[in-house]
Each structure stands twice: as C-alpha cells, then as structure tokens.
Amino acid sequence: MSAERSTEPKRYDVAIVGAGPTGLFAVFELGLLGLNAVLIDTLDKPGGQCAELYPEKPIYDIPSWPVITGQGLTDKLLEQIAPFKADFFLGRRVSGVTRQDDGRFVVSTDAGDLIDAGAIFIAAGAGCFTPRRPKLEGLDAFENRSVFYAVRNRGSFAGRDIVIAGGGDSALDWTLDLVSIARSVTLVHRSDRFRAAPASVSAMRALEAEGRVRFVEGDLAALHGDDGVLSRIDLKTRTGPVEVAADRLLAFYGLNIELGPIAEWGLDLADGKLIKVDTEKFETSTPGVFAIGDINHYPGKLKLILSGFHEAALASHAAFKVVRPNEKLRFQYTTSSSELQQRLNVAPIAEAAE
Amino acid sequence: MSENGAKIVVIDRAGERHVLDTVEGWRVMEILRDQNTGIEGICGGSCDCATCHVVVDPAWADRLPPARDEELDKLDELPLIEPTSRLSCQIIWSDDLDGLTVTIPEAA
Ligand SMILES: Cc1cc2nc3c(=O)[nH]c(=O)nc-3n(C[C@H](O)[C@H](O)[C@H](O)COP(=O)(O)OP(=O)(O)OC[C@H]3O[C@@H](n4cnc5c(N)ncnc54)[C@H](O)[C@@H]3O)c2cc1C
Ligand code: FES
Numbered sequence: 001m002s003a004e005r006s007t008e009p010k011r012y013d014v015a016i017v018g019a020g021p022t023g024l025f026a027v028f029e030l031g032l033l034g035l036n037a038v039l040i041d042t043l044d045k046p047g048g049q050c051a052e053l054y055p056e057k058p059i060y061d062i063p064s065w066p067v068i069t070g071q072g073l074t075d076k077l078l079e080q081i082a083p084f085k086a087d088f089f090l091g092r093r094v095s096g097v098t099r100q101d102d103g104r105f106v107v108s109t110d111a112g113d114l115i116d117a118g119a120i121f122i123a124a125g126a127g128c129f130t131p132r133r134p135k136l137e138g139l140d141a142f143e144n145r146s147v148f149y150a151v152r153n154r155g156s157f158a159g160r161d162i163v164i165a166g167g168g169d170s171a172l173d174w175t176l177d178l179v180s181i182a183r184s185v186t187l188v189h190r191s192d193r194f195r196a197a198p199a200s201v202s203a204m205r206a207l208e209a210e211g212r213v214r215f216v217e218g219d220l221a222a223l224h225g226d227d228g229v230l231s232r233i234d235l236k237t238r239t240g241p242v243e244v245a246a247d248r249l250l251a252f253y254g255l256n257i258e259l260g261p262i263a264e265w266g267l268d269l270a271d272g273k274l275i276k277v278d279t280e281k282f283e284t285s286t287p288g289v290f291a292i293g294d295i296n297h298y299p300g301k302l303k304l305i306l307s308g309f310h311e312a313a314l315a316s317h318a319a320f321k322v323v324r325p326n327e328k329l330r331f332q333y334t335t336s337s338s339e340l341q342q343r344l345n346v347a348p349i350a351e352a353a354e
Numbered sequence: 355m356s357e358n359g360a361k362i363v364v365i366d367r368a369g370e371r372h373v374l375d376t377v378e379g380w381r382v383m384e385i386l387r388d389q390n391t392g393i394e395g396i397c398g399g400s401c402d403c404a405t406c407h408v409v410v411d412p413a414w415a416d417r418l419p420p421a422r423d424e425e426l427d428k429l430d431e432l433p434l435i436e437p438t439s440r441l442s443c444q445i446i447w448s449d450d451l452d453g454l455t456v457t458i459p460e461a462a
Contacts, residue, residue: 053402126396134433135460167430190435195427219434254431256461257396257403 008114012038012087013323014316015107015117017094017262020048022293022308023123024077029316031084032340035323038115040089040107042128042260047074049294050305052129052255063306073305083345089113093128095261097289105288118323121315122275122284122291123308128260132253134165134220142223146230147249151178159183161245163233165220166252172196174250176203179212186214186244188235216242223249262295270297281318282311288322290315360452364391367458376447382408382456383443392458399443404428406442407435411455414438418445418454434459 013035016023024046027037045051050059050070058067068076092109097120099105107115131149133139139147151157151174158181164171167189173196179185187204192215194201207213218237225231230249235242259273268276268285274297275284282290282298292315293308301307320329334340341347362385364372374389383406386393397403401424410418415438421429425444429435442456 049396053397054400057400057402126394132431132433165433190430193426193430195430251433253433254404257405 009106009116010038010087011116012036013117014038014119014121014319015040015105015115016121016123017097017107018048018123018125018293018295019043019046019088019090020123020125020293020308021050021073021077021305022125022312023048023121024074024081025309026121026123026292026312026316027081027084027086028077029313030319031081031086031343032334033316033320033329034343035316035320036084036086037121038087038089038117040092040094040109040113040115042091042093042130044091046078046088046090047071048125050074059305061304061306083343089115093130093260097265099286099288103288118288119319120289121312121319122262122289122295123293123312124260124262124291125294126257127262127273127295128258129255130258130260131251132256134251134253136220136223138223141228142225142230142249143228145228146225146247147223147251149251151250154178154181157182157248160248162186162248162250163188163220163244163246164250164252165189167191167193168195168252168254169197169200170252171250172200172204174252175213176200176207179207184214184245185212186216186246188216188218188220190217190219192217214244216244218242220249220251265289267291280314282315283318288319290319358449358452360447360449362386362447362451363453363455365455365457367392367460376449376451378447378449380447381443382406382445382447382454383441385447386442386458393442395443397443401425401428401441401444404432404441405461407432407459408440408442408456409436409459410438410440411457412438414454414456418451 014037016039019039019041023039030037051074055071092111095110096108105117105120157178160182161184162182163186164175165188175187208215218235221236222234230247233244233246270276275291277291277296279298282292284291292311294303338347360376361373362376376385381399383395387395394405396405425441
C-alpha cells in the first residue's frame with residue numbers, strides 16, 4: 001500500500017493532499033470514474049482528525065451509521081477504497097505544487113518525492129499535523145541535527161546523552177527503550193503526574209532508582225551548542241535552574257495543526273487560512289486544483305464529514321474532465337453498472353465480460 | 355447575547371484588551387471563537403486539540419469549576435503552560451462569571 005520514496009516522478013491521475021476522511025473518500029469517487037490517485041499526509045497513518053484526535057470517540061452524524069468511532073470510520077473508508085489500490089505517501093508533508101508546460105502538475109514533498117498528477121485535490125482539513133515545538137531561543141538551528149520530535153533512526157541515539165521531554169506514552173516509551181543504548185537518559189516533565197501507561201511509569205521509576213534514568217521535574221529553559229550541535233540543556237525547576245550535558249533532545253509535546261505550505265501556493269484564501277472554491281466543481285482559483293473538506297470555504301460551508309464526501313464526488317466528476325478531456329463522462333449507479341462493479345471487483349464473472 | 359449583559363474580558367495575542375458579550379450556557383471557547391479573538395477550537399470542545407488554551411487571571415482561577423482529569427491531561431501535553439492555564443472549551447459560561455478575564459497565549 002505504501003510507496004517507496006521516488007525521485008523519478010510517478011504518474012497519477014490525481015494527487016490528493018491529505019488522507020483524512022475527505023481525501024480517502026475522494027479515492028473512491030475518482031476510482032469509480034476510472035481515475036487513479038495517490039494520497040500524501042504528514043501523519044504516519046490515514047484518517048486525519050478522526051484517527052489522530054478522536055479515534056475512540058463516537059460520531060453520530062454519518063449517514064447510515066447511527067454511531068461509529070473516528071477510527072471505525074477510517075477503517076471502513078479504507079475497506080471501501082481498497083479495490084482502487086491508491087498509493088499512500090505517509091509521514092511526508094507536501095511542500096509545493098507546480099504546473100508544468102503540458103498542464104500537468106508536479107507535487108513535491110519534504111522527503112524529496114516528486115509526483116506527477118493531472119489534477120490536484122487539496123483535502124488538507126485544518127492543516128498539517130506537526131509536532132508542537134518548545135519555545136526555545138535558537139531552536140531552529142538544532143532541529144533535525146540534535147533536536148528531534150520522533151525517533152526515525154534509533155541507531156543514531158547510541159552512546160548519546162539524551163534529554164527526553166514530555167509526560168505521555170511517547171516520552172516514557174522512548175525513555176525505556178533508549179536507556180539500553182544511550183550514554184545517559186534524562187526525562188524532563190513539569191510534574192510527577194504522567195499521562196502514560198502506569199506500567200511504563202513504574203518501569204521508569206525502577207530505572208531511576210537504579211540510577212540508570214534521571215528524572216527532573218521541570219521545563220526546558222535553554223539550549224546551548226554550536227552550529228546545531230547541542231552540548232547542554234538548561235532546565236527550570238521549582239528549586240532553581242539545573243544544567244544537563246546533552247547532545248540529543250527528544251521533545252514529545254503532542255501534535256499541533258497548522259496550515260503549513262498551502263498558504264504559499266498562490267490560491268485565493270478566505271481569512272488567510274481557508275481555500276476559496278466554487279460550489280459546482282469545488283475548484284480553487286487555479287484551474288485543475290480542487291479543494292475539498294474542512295480546508296475549503298464557500299457560502300454556507302459546514303465543516304462536517306458528510307460535506308467533505310459530497311464535495312469529493314463533485315470534484316471527482318470535474319477532475320475527470322480535466323484529466324480525460326477527450327472522453328465523455330457517463331453518469332452511472334453502482335447498483336446497476338457492470339462497469340462500476342468491475343472497477344469495484346464485485347462484478348459476477350459472466351457479466352464482467354459484457 | 356446574555357440578557358444580564360454579563361461580559362468576558364479577553365487579552366488577545368497582540369496584547370489588546372476586549373470586553374465581549376457572552377451567551378449563558380455556551381462554552382467560553384465558543385464565545386471567543388464566535389467573536390474572532392484568534393481561538394480556533396478545532397475539535398469543537400471535545401478536549402482533544404488544546405487550540406482553545408487560555409490563561410485565566412489569577413484572581414479568577416479559584417472561582418471557576420476545577421479542571422477534570424481529561425482537561426489536565428490535554429494541558430499537560432503543551433510545551434508551555436501557566437499555573438492558571440485552562441482549556442476554554444471546558445468552562446461553561448454562566449452570568450455569575452461576569453468580568454472573567456482571560457489571556458490568549460501564543461499558539462503552541
Ligand atoms: C474531536 C472532534 C470531533 C468531531 N466530531 C465530528 C462529528 O461528530 N461529525 C462531523 O461531521 N465532524 C466532526 N468533526 C470534524 C471532522 O473530523 C472533520 O470535518 C474532518 O476530519 C475533516 O476531514 P478532512 O479530510 O477534510 O480533513 P482532516 O481530517 O483534517 O485531514 C486532513 C489531513 O491533511 C493532512 N495535511 C494537511 N496539509 C498537508 C500537507 N501540506 N502535506 C501533507 N498532509 C497534509 C493533515 O495532516 C491531515 O491528516 C470532529 C472533529 C474533532 C477534532
Ligand atoms: S476546543 Fe479543542 S480542546 Fe478545547
């Protein structure tokens with residue numbers, strides 16, 4: 001399901017920015033029309049807000065689902081779009097969308113991927129989920145060199161003096177994991193009240209008692225080092241400042257939502273953070289670029305999942321005309337069209353030959 | 355709007371002070387979002403996004419119903435909070451809060 005990093009642009013009919021419920025359902029609507037799609041999301045899983053913010057909470061206003069959880073809805077959408085075999089580029093932020101001479105688009109990501117697409121669907125919701133960053137002077141210079149918000153290359157933490165900040169499961173899990181390869185591990189959290197699994201907290205306390213983990217009740221105050229190479233972290237505690245020798249900082253403060261690079265794509269915006277569209281095609285001010293779901297704005301807009309589904313259907317029909325300008329679009333129902341049933345892999349063999 | 359004319363005082367991210375109308379029974383987040391103070395309230399008050407973080411004037415902190423565990427946990431995720439930090443979606447407006455003063459901190 002997931003695509004390898006590509007430097008040669010891979011071609012798709014439509015590139016969908018954002019794999020929330022709207023982006024996922026767009027794969028279905030495009031697929032029925034015979035168009036293939038790729039989804040790109042900063043999260044490392046599909047489902048957008050539903051999967052990241054409220055996987056366990058019930059939703060009561062999805063048509064025909066009297067109740068379904070955020071994760072349940074995501075799982076059902078994935079099941080429904082499975083026949084269309086969309087590619088997923090996860091854990092990547094779309095940084096740019098440019099139009100080529102032939103009218104097609106190239107989408108680039110912060111991981112260096114290039115994707116060639118005939119049309120673009122921006123289904124970016126409330127924006128990119130990105131790690132919350134501590135407010136520390138000079139932080140930028142240290143980021144991705146000494147300061148990280150996730151462990152991507154575990155080996156690079158071996159033999160390091162690591163400070164881990166946060167009080168949830170990620171902070172505790174990585175404290176317990178990295179202690180075996182690090183030179184030292186210091187866990188920093190503002191109180192001794194943790195949000196993590198009680199078993200992880202006890203395990204951390206046991207390591208602390210053995211002197212293998214240091215726990216400091218306090219907050220990050222300042223980073224020291226040269227050229228992005230960290231050497232020391234100052235902490236602020238109730239009993240005064242504490243200095244810790246450190247060459248790695250892992251900060252786990254959950255995720256924030258920010259509009260991100262979309263603001264720079266030259267599209268007409270409303271309020272500086274929503275993309276203006278028409279309500280016939282849900283097309284933006286740039287032809288061939290559509291915006292659907294929570295990210296768009298038009299008179300009467302409601303930020304509901306069901307609105308995103310409707311918008312995905314109309315945008316898909318409009319995108320067909322962009323991607324297949326010489327073909328005629330035939331309106332058909334899934335109940336009666338053997339062509340659609342073939343695409344859905346549900347056509348009886350005999351009829352499929354029609 | 356509140357029939358009793360109860361007001362909430364908001365200091366926005368630019369440091370400007372606003373005296374705003376209120377609605378009995380609304381979440382403070384909704385009152386702030388409705389009047390474009392810069393509060394997003396992305397999760398609609400489900401205690402899941404922390405985009406409604408405010409710092410309550412210490413003089414008022416003890417007069418509000420205390421935060422529940424769910425709110426404390428969400429606040430605890432933020433890199434920077436104050437002793438009187440609250441999620442404004444967890445405070446339901448009632449007119450006896452007339453004069454409540456909150457500051458909207460820099461976004462996390
Ligand atoms: C707690 C809570 C409860 C809710 N309850 C309901 C409810 O009961 N009923 C209802 O209808 N709605 C509800 N909503 C709202 C609903 O979740 C949203 O309307 C819906 O998620 C919008 O879907 P979307 O696909 O448009 O955007 P999102 O779900 O926000 O997904 C957008 C995705 O795009 C990604 N993205 C953005 N920019 C980029 C980029 N540049 N590069 C890569 N990826 C990017 C983001 O990381 C994100 O994963 C609720 C929301 C919350 C938070
Ligand atoms: S509105 Fe999301 S936590 Fe308050």
